[in-house]
Structure formats: structure tokens, C-alpha cells
Amino acid sequence: MKKAKLQRLVHQYFNDTISRADCVELLEYLNNTNPDEIADVIDTELINFNKGPEFRGKQSADVLSRIKSDPRFTQSPVVEEAYPVIVKFYSRRWFQIAAALLVFGTAALIIFNKNTSNQATKKYTADQGAGAIVPGSNKAILTLAGGKTIVLKNAANGLLAQTAAGNVLKTNNGQILYSTASKTDAATNQDNINTLSTPRGGTYQVVLSDGTKVWLNAASSISYPVAFTGKERHVSLSGEAYFEVAKNKEMPFYVSINNVQVKVLGTHFNIAAYNDDNEITTTLLEGAVQVTKNNARSLLRPGQKAIVNNNSDNIAVSDADIEDAMAWKNGYFIFDDDDITGIMKKVSRWYDVSVSYQGNVSNQKFGGTFYRSKSITELLQYLEKIGKIHFTVEGRRIIVMK
Structure with missing residues (x-):
């Protein structure tokens, strides 16, 4: 042909x-x-x-x-x-x-059966109300050292804050970045900590003072100094983030998540550490990282992941599905034989909705890839097509049932 x-x-x-x-x-x-x-x-x-x-x-x-x-x-x-x-x-x-x-x-x-399909679309549209539930977007809140908060979606581009340790700027492509003051001024203000937080339905990017780039997924936060001083660089994370750490052998970079610590010199990796999950997963794309919890530690090679259970010190290292780990940053949901409760966790964070269940639906597994930019109506319809499951939308609540 x-x-x-x-x-x-x-x-x-x-x-x-x-x-x-x-x-x-x-x-x-x-x-x-x-x-x-x-x-x-x-x-x-x-x-x-x-x-x-x-x-x-x-x-x-x-x-x-x-x-x-x-x-x-x-x-x-x-x-x-x-x-x-x-x-x-x-x-x-x-x-x-x-x-x-x-x-x-x-x-x-x-x-x-076009009529049946059209009726299903109308059901979701009628239940949720026009425009009531939309995909996540570029939005976050920046909390400065003194406690002042800046809603970045509403802030104008340009200078956001000026401190002795450095300046905070918002760029026109939807990120914030830090310019460091002199080493002397930065050293005297080493406790100048900022926190960037994304709400449910939000994502944002920050470029730290050393050039490290961080992408935050929805419902996540990262705390960091305006300027890095001393012999180490430290940040703390909650939720999920992708890092491209600026190389500096003389100043290793540490990410702390509760009592788990990830040490890097300069590398690309993703950390998923939501509080409502039972584990913390670090996925390495390039370079090398060391994952530590109390007295346990493991070194990762590119293409590997480390899973740390919240209830033990065991660190399980295995081959990673890089496409799966990076899906959120690349604008996708990827479900790889996931149960519906795990899927709806991701859905609730990205579309900012609550989820409830009727009956036993946890035994169903789903696999597939879906654009995060698409409407929740389309996502629910696709899940219904490929599984024995149904959804009802009431305001910002999704009810899952057989």
C-alpha cells in the first residue's frame, strides 16, 4: 500500500x-x-x-x-x-x-454506537460542571526566610526579592532563579532558607544559586538556602522532584527526605517521596548517587532505582523504568499494571480532586500512557473502556465503583 x-x-x-x-x-x-x-x-x-x-x-x-x-x-x-x-x-x-x-x-x-459514547461524555460534563476540574498548571508559592509568601502565578516577572545573600528572580518562561551575592555576604547569611511549594494541581521549576535545576511535581515542596556556603550543599524535599545537580566535587549535594538522605556530586535523578506513599523511590538517570537511611546505604548506577520502605531501613536496588519515572516531568501519566488506588492518587494530586471508593475495586490492574494535559473526563472514560470500573463525578469528588 x-x-x-x-x-x-x-x-x-x-x-x-x-x-x-x-x-x-x-x-x-x-x-x-x-x-x-x-x-x-x-x-x-x-x-x-x-x-x-x-x-x-x-x-x-x-x-x-x-x-x-x-x-x-x-x-x-x-x-x-x-x-x-x-x-x-x-x-x-x-x-x-x-x-x-x-x-x-x-x-x-x-x-x-456513537449515541452511547456521546451520552457518557454528557454524563461527566454534567456532573463536573464546565471547567470545574482542569489539569494542573505552572503554579507555586515561594516562602522567603522572613516568612513572607509570594504567589508566583500572580507575581510579575523580574525581581521578586533582594537579600544580602542574593536576589530572587522570576523569569518569563515560568521558573525562579537565584543570583548569589559576594561570598562574604552569602556566608554571613547562610541560614537564609527559602521554600518553594506546589499545591495539588501545580508544578514549578527553580534554578538554585549553584546552577542546580529542580522540577517540582504537584503537592511537593523543597527548602534550600538562597546561597550555598561551606563544604556541602543541603536541601530538603517533600513530594516528588527531578534534579539536575550542578557538578562540584568539592561541595557534594545532599537531598534529605525525613530520615533518608541522597548524596550526589553532579547528576540527574528523580525522587518520589509523597507522605501518603509507603516508600521513597530514587531513580538515577546519569552520574552516581548514594542513598542512606540510618546505618543502611546503597550506591546507584545509571538506570537503577532504590526503594526505601518507610517502616524499615532496607534499601532495595533494582533496574528502573526511566520512562515511567520521568513521565510526570514529560507531561504523561504512565500506568504499568497499577491498581486503581495508586492511579487515583496521581489523578487526585494533578487534578486537585478528592477520591472515594464504593465496593472492592483494588484488585483491578491498569496499564497505559495518558497526556496530563487532557481533561479528567477523557481519562475516566479511557479507564472505563479498558477495565471493569465506573466513575461518578460530584463537584470535585470522584467516586470509583465497579
């Missing part, structure tokens, strides 16, 4: 405007073609539409089986649930393609 025709058919499939004959031809072609050969076409459509989850693991196979059971592919005039079809997978890429086709075609059922 020529690329131009393939692009046309894929575009029509995503728009639910494809004819039955063309759909049969498209699915037959996909069934007999290495997915890497059509990856560019699929990617183009995903970019154009700017939505659609990617699925992994067992659910990916289920998704693909449902696509292969498309009534237009089998040329069956009746839409009915088919048995799974065994197929060969060339690579994980096929999972992404399969998921994309499912989302926009929903295994042919969207074409035949």
Missing part, C-alpha cells in the same frame, strides 16, 4: 469516517505488515490529534485482540464480542499502534 493511501485510511479510521471496505483493507494491511514500517504514519496522527493512550503488558495484548476482532475486519454484519485472536508481535511499537486504533476506533463500536 502506498504511503499516501495509508495516511488517508489511518486518518479516516481515527475520525470514524472510514468505509467498511476501506477498514477491512486497512486492518488486513496492518495484520501483515511490520508495525515499524507504519510507525511514522501513526505518530503523525497522534501528534495531529494530541491524544490517545499507549498500552503495555497484558492489556496491550487484549487491546490488539479486540482490534483484530473488529467486525469490519471479519466482514461480519453484526457487532458482537469475538474471541481473542492470537497474533505475532514484532515489538512494543505494535502495542502503541493497536492502542491508538482502539482509542479512535474503539474496535468499530464507536461508529455503530
Whole structure:
């Protein structure tokens, strides 16, 4: 099939405007073609539409089986649930393609059942109220050493504060940075501690006085001196943050989270340490870090993670899924066979909602990738499509039920 025709058919499939004959031809072609050969076409459509989850693991196979059971592919005039079809997978890429086709075609059922889909959308929209629940955005509160607070979303760009230890500035690209005064002035003001805090539904970036860059996820905070002095650099963290630490062998960098400490010289890593989680996870992208809790310590290599349970001193080191750890910073949710309670923790932090449960739903596992910029309505609908679960939205409360 020529690329131009393939692009046309894929575009029509995503728009639910494809004819039955063309759909049969498209699915037959996909069934007999290495997915890497059509990856560019699929990617183009995903970019154009700017939505659609990617699925992994067992659910990916289920998704693909449902696509292969498309009534237009089998040329069956009746839409009915088919048995799974065994197929060969060339690579994980096929999972992404399969998921994309499912989302926009929903295994042919969207074409035949548009009214049902529209009613579901109306249910969520009516329940939550127009614009009541929106994705998180760039917002945070800066608390200066004297206790003064600055709501950064409302603050003008430019100079925010001026101290003997250095100046605090807000840039036009949505971050704050510190310029250090003379070493003498900084040394005499070494207790000049600032705290940057993001609310639920917020994220922000700060560039510390040594050039270290820190990205804060929602419901997180970091405390640090306006200027680093002495032989060590110390910050404290609550929640989740990604660090790109400026290299300085003579002045190691420490991140403290309760009684866990991460020591670095200059490296890139992520720390997830929310108070309502049972563990602290440090994921290393490059460089080296040492994780310590009381008398236990472990050294991480790039591509590894360390998990410290809150109730013990044990430090479990294993290979990390870097894509998963960095998803939030890159604008995604990634669910890797996560249970619904873990997923809804992330959802509640990012969309600033409360969550309650009716019945036992904790045994269900979900996998997939979803843009954090999309509406909560779309996210809940996708979860309902791929699992035996339902949601009701009442104001800013989401009720999860079977």
C-alpha cells in the first residue's frame, strides 16, 4: 500500500469516517505488515490529534485482540464480542499502534454506537460542571526566610526579592532563579532558607544559586538556602522532584527526605517521596548517587532505582523504568499494571480532586500512557473502556465503583 493511501485510511479510521471496505483493507494491511514500517504514519496522527493512550503488558495484548476482532475486519454484519485472536508481535511499537486504533476506533463500536459514547461524555460534563476540574498548571508559592509568601502565578516577572545573600528572580518562561551575592555576604547569611511549594494541581521549576535545576511535581515542596556556603550543599524535599545537580566535587549535594538522605556530586535523578506513599523511590538517570537511611546505604548506577520502605531501613536496588519515572516531568501519566488506588492518587494530586471508593475495586490492574494535559473526563472514560470500573463525578469528588 502506498504511503499516501495509508495516511488517508489511518486518518479516516481515527475520525470514524472510514468505509467498511476501506477498514477491512486497512486492518488486513496492518495484520501483515511490520508495525515499524507504519510507525511514522501513526505518530503523525497522534501528534495531529494530541491524544490517545499507549498500552503495555497484558492489556496491550487484549487491546490488539479486540482490534483484530473488529467486525469490519471479519466482514461480519453484526457487532458482537469475538474471541481473542492470537497474533505475532514484532515489538512494543505494535502495542502503541493497536492502542491508538482502539482509542479512535474503539474496535468499530464507536461508529455503530456513537449515541452511547456521546451520552457518557454528557454524563461527566454534567456532573463536573464546565471547567470545574482542569489539569494542573505552572503554579507555586515561594516562602522567603522572613516568612513572607509570594504567589508566583500572580507575581510579575523580574525581581521578586533582594537579600544580602542574593536576589530572587522570576523569569518569563515560568521558573525562579537565584543570583548569589559576594561570598562574604552569602556566608554571613547562610541560614537564609527559602521554600518553594506546589499545591495539588501545580508544578514549578527553580534554578538554585549553584546552577542546580529542580522540577517540582504537584503537592511537593523543597527548602534550600538562597546561597550555598561551606563544604556541602543541603536541601530538603517533600513530594516528588527531578534534579539536575550542578557538578562540584568539592561541595557534594545532599537531598534529605525525613530520615533518608541522597548524596550526589553532579547528576540527574528523580525522587518520589509523597507522605501518603509507603516508600521513597530514587531513580538515577546519569552520574552516581548514594542513598542512606540510618546505618543502611546503597550506591546507584545509571538506570537503577532504590526503594526505601518507610517502616524499615532496607534499601532495595533494582533496574528502573526511566520512562515511567520521568513521565510526570514529560507531561504523561504512565500506568504499568497499577491498581486503581495508586492511579487515583496521581489523578487526585494533578487534578486537585478528592477520591472515594464504593465496593472492592483494588484488585483491578491498569496499564497505559495518558497526556496530563487532557481533561479528567477523557481519562475516566479511557479507564472505563479498558477495565471493569465506573466513575461518578460530584463537584470535585470522584467516586470509583465497579
